Each structure stands twice: as structure tokens, then as C-alpha cells.
Amino acid sequence: MIAFNLLRALAIMGILVLSVLILVYGKPFLMPLTFAALLAMLVLPLARWCERKGLSRGWSSLIPLLALLLTMALVGLFIGWQLSSLSENVSRMEQKLTEKYRQVQAFISKKAGIPPQKQQQMIQQQRQQSPGKAAELISRVLTGAGSVLASCLLVLVYIFLMLYFRRRLRRFLLRIVPGGEKGTALEILGNVQQVSQKYLGGLAMMIGALWVMYSIGFSLVGLENALFFAVLCGLLEIIPFVGNLAGTMLTLGFSLVQGGSTDMVIGILATYAVVQFIQSYLLEPLVVGAEVQLNPLFTIVGLIAGEQLWGIPGMVLAIPLLGIFKIVCDNVEVLKPYGYLLGEEQQESSARKKIKEWLARFKKKK
Numbered sequence: 032m033i034a035f036n037l038l039r040a041l042a043i044m045g046i047l048v049l050s051v052l053i054l055v056y057g058k059p060f061l062m063p064l065t066f067a068a069l070l071a072m073l074v075l076p077l078a079r080w081c082e083r084k085g086l087s088r089g090w091s092s093l094i095p096l097l098a099l100l101l102t103m104a105l106v107g108l109f110i111g112w113q114l115s116s117l118s119e120n121v122s123r124m125e126q127k128l129t130e131k132y133r134q135v136q137a138f139i140s141k142k143a144g145i146p147p148q149k150q151q152q153m154i155q156q157q158r159q160q161s162p163g164k165a166a167e168l169i170s171r172v173l174t175g176a177g178s179v180l181a182s183c184l185l186v187l188v189y190i191f192l193m194l195y196f197r198r199r200l201r202r203f204l205l206r207i208v209p210g211g212e213k214g215t216a217l218e219i220l221g222n223v224q225q226v227s228q229k230y231l232g233g234l235a236m237m238i239g240a241l242w243v244m245y246s247i248g249f250s251l252v253g254l255e256n257a258l259f260f261a262v263l264c265g266l267l268e269i270i271p272f273v274g275n276l277a278g279t280m281l282t283l284g285f286s287l288v289q290g291g292s293t294d295m296v297i298g299i300l301a302t303y304a305v306v307q308f309i310q311s312y313l314l315e316p317l318v319v320g321a322e323v324q325l326n327p328l329f330t331i332v333g334l335i336a337g338e339q340l341w342g343i344p345g346m347v348l349a350i351p352l353l354g355i356f357k358i359v360c361d362n363v364e365v366l367k368p369y370g371y372l373l374g375e376e377q378q379e380s381s382a383r384k385k386i387k388e389w390l391a392r393f394k395k396k397k
Contacts, residue, residue, distance in 0.1 A: 054340050062344055063182045067189030069351055071197075072227040074099055078194050092194035096187060106262075113259035215362055222358045230351055234269065237314045241265040244306045252298030254286055270346045271330060279303045325353055326375035 054061065074095035081091035193200065201220065208216040245261035254260060264278030279299065286295055325333070333353045337345030353373065360370030 051340070058341055062341055062348075063185045064189060065348055065352070066344070067186045067193060069227060069231065069348070070099065070186070071190045071193040072224050073231040074190070075194070075197070075224065076228065078197075088195055092191050095194065096191050099190070100187070106266075110259070110262060113256060113262065219359055219362045222362070223355050226354055226358060227351060230354065237310065238265045238268055240314055241268055241306065241310065244309065245302065248302030248306065249282070249299065252295050252302065254282070254295060254299065256285075260285065270343070271334065271350055273334065273346065275303075275307065324374050325350070325357065326373065329353065329373050 077095040077098060078091045081094050082088070086094070204220065205213055205216055242261050242265040245264050246258055249257035249261055260278075260282045264275060264282065267274035267278040270277075283296060283299055286299060330350065330353070333349040334346050337347075337349030337352075339345070341348070357370050357373045360366035360373065
């Protein structure tokens with residue numbers, strides 16, 4: 032018995048190591064495919080609705096893709112419009128940066144005894160020692176932009192093909208499952224589709240609500256280009272824990288560069304605190320729901336592992352993929368202990384319970 036348990040543990044470790052190697056070396060192939068699979072499940076209800084209306088398989092696969100493209104294009108146009116508005120203040124921002132730079136120089140001169148002229152010489156010497164770094168950086172940016180564009184086009188092609196051949200893919204998965212397990216396989220597929228749709232759809236709705244709240248808050252404190260920073264903070268929400276904090280830090284940094292006062296900094300922090308409270312106790316339970324029931328420990332572990340394996344795209348994909356893996360574990364007897372390990376206790380905080388009770392009473396009165 033001990034030997035069997037040891038062999039099983041070694042087999043699990045071997046599978047984990049092999050999975051990591053596949054994820055690392057298969058990144059150029061697997062990452063677009065994973066994004067496409069999640070987005071295809073998101074727009075699947077629209078494809079089914081188009082088919083019920085009598086449209087052909089091709090049109091019912093193309094229309095959801097066009098709707099997804101239109102939504103992304105509108106968001107991109109809005110961000111471009113806000114960036115053009117932000118660029119109008121570049122000269123004033125440069126003046127503020129110059130002032131801050133001189134203040135830093137004076138501080139270093141006072142504390143370290145290094146005159147500003149000597150500091151400038153040291154910076155110039157550093158630039159002369161690495162003359163090709165700027166050109167190398169530009170080359171990397173252009174190469175990265177080309178790679179991202181190619182990956183985006185590949186994702187769009189994958190989405191269309193997955194929607195078009197979805198029944199064949201479903202039948203294939205059922206054929207490789209033993210006859211006695213087909214019911215479990217169908218249940219897993221249904222749960223994965225449902226959770227993916229609710230999580231991604233709810234996340235999109237929550238991001239839209241965050242845009243509105245951040246826009247109101249940043250406008251009230253007098254932040255310039257408040258809409259742009261509201262959209263930035265909302266979009267970064269797709270990376271749990273890290274995204275909203277990074278967005279707020281960027282907003283604070285730009286407000287200081289623009290010459291923001293202490294009151295504006297306090298106002299931005301207050302806006303962040305209020306929005307986070309509303310998000311945690313209202314938006315997440317009511318809009319996103321408890322569809323991806325992962326405990327905080329493995330949520331953070333998943334984010335770090337995703338970043339190490341696939342970078343920022345890995346952090347974006349970590350939570351939905353962990354949620355899907357948990358669904359599989361919960362429905363396969365051998366893997367149920369791992370599903371329990373990933374999950375969290377179904378206990379709500381007293382504040383969240385009170386809010387839900389208040390909302391329930393409000394609905395009854397209506």
C-alpha cells in the first residue's frame with residue numbers, strides 16, 4: 032500500500048513537471064488557443080441565439096466574432112481619443128518633470144554633496160557606455176507589437192473555427208471518454224461553459240461599473256483626463272489584486288506629474304478605497320457571483336505561476352483556468368481532494384450578509 036501511494040505521488044509530480052514544461056515551451060501555440068477558447072465560450076450564447084433565429088452555421092459563428100471585434104474597437108477608439116487628449120498636456124507635464132528633476136538634484140546635492148553638474152556628467156557617461164540600448168529597446172517594442180498583432184489575428188481565427196466546429200469538438204471529447212463516464216463528461220462540459228460565461232460576462236459588467244465609479248470619483252477630485260484613468264483602472268481589474276493597485280499607482284504618479292496637490296492625492300486614495308469597498312461587497316457577489324470559488328492562497332499562487340510561465344497574459348488567464356481545473360477536480364473522484372484544496376469555505380462576512388439582506392428587502396418592497 033505504501034509503495035502504491037508513493038508511486039501515485041511520483042506520478043502526480045511527474046505530470047506536474049511535464050505540464051509545466053509543456054506550458055513553457057508551448058507558449059506561442061497554447062496562449063492564443065487558450066484566449067480563443069475562453070472568448071468563444073463567452074460569445075457562445077449569441078452564436079446559439081443566431082442559430083435559433085435560422086441563420087446558417089457560418090453566419091452564427093461570424094456575427095458573435097464581429098460583435099466582439101466591435102466592442103474591442105469601441106474601447107480602443109475611446110482609449111486613443113483619451114490618449115490624444117492627454118498628449119495635449121505633454122509640454123506642461125515636461126515642465127513639471129523638469130521641476131521635479133531639479134528638486135531631486137538639489138536634494139542629492141544637499142544630502143550627498145554631489146553638485147548638479149557632476150550628477151549630469153555621471154548621467155551622460157552612463158548614456159555613452161550604452162549607446163545602442165535605445166535602438167535595441169525600439170527594436171524590441173516593434174517586434175513585440177508585431178507578435179501581439181499576429182497573436183490577436185490568430186485568436187480571432189480560432190474563435191470563428193471553434194464556434195463553427197463546436198459540435199464536432201464536443202463529440203470528440205465524448206468519444207475519448209469511457210462509456211460509463213459520458214454523463215460526468217457532459218456535466219463537466221456544461222459547468223465549464225456556464226462558469227466561463229458567467230465569470231467573463233460578469234467581469235465585463237463589473238469593469239463597466241468601475242469605469243463609471245472611477246470617472247465620477249476622479250472628476251470630483253479634479254484629476255485631468257479623469258475618463259482615461261478611470262478606463263485604465265477598470266481594464267487592469269482583469270488582473271486580480273495586482274491590477275487595481277497598479278492602476279491607482281499610475282493614476283497617483285500622473286497626478287503628481289501634472290502638479291496635483293495633496294488634497295488631490297488624498298481624493299484619489301479615497302476614491303480607490305470607496306470603489307474597492309463597493310466592488311468587494313456589492314459588485315463581486317451580485318454581478319460576478321461566486322462562480323470561481325478559489326481560496327485567496329491559491330488565487331495568489333495561480334497569479335504568480337501564470338506570470339512566471341506566460342507573463343501578464345498568464346496572470347489574466349490564471350483565475351478562469353484555475354476555476355475550470357477546480358470544476359474538473361470536483362467532478363472526478365480521484366481529483367476531488369485537489370478540488371477541496373483549491374476551493375474556499377462557503378462562509379460570507381457579516382457585512383456582505385447584511386447588504387444582501389437589505390437588497391432582498393428592497394426588491395420585496397418594489
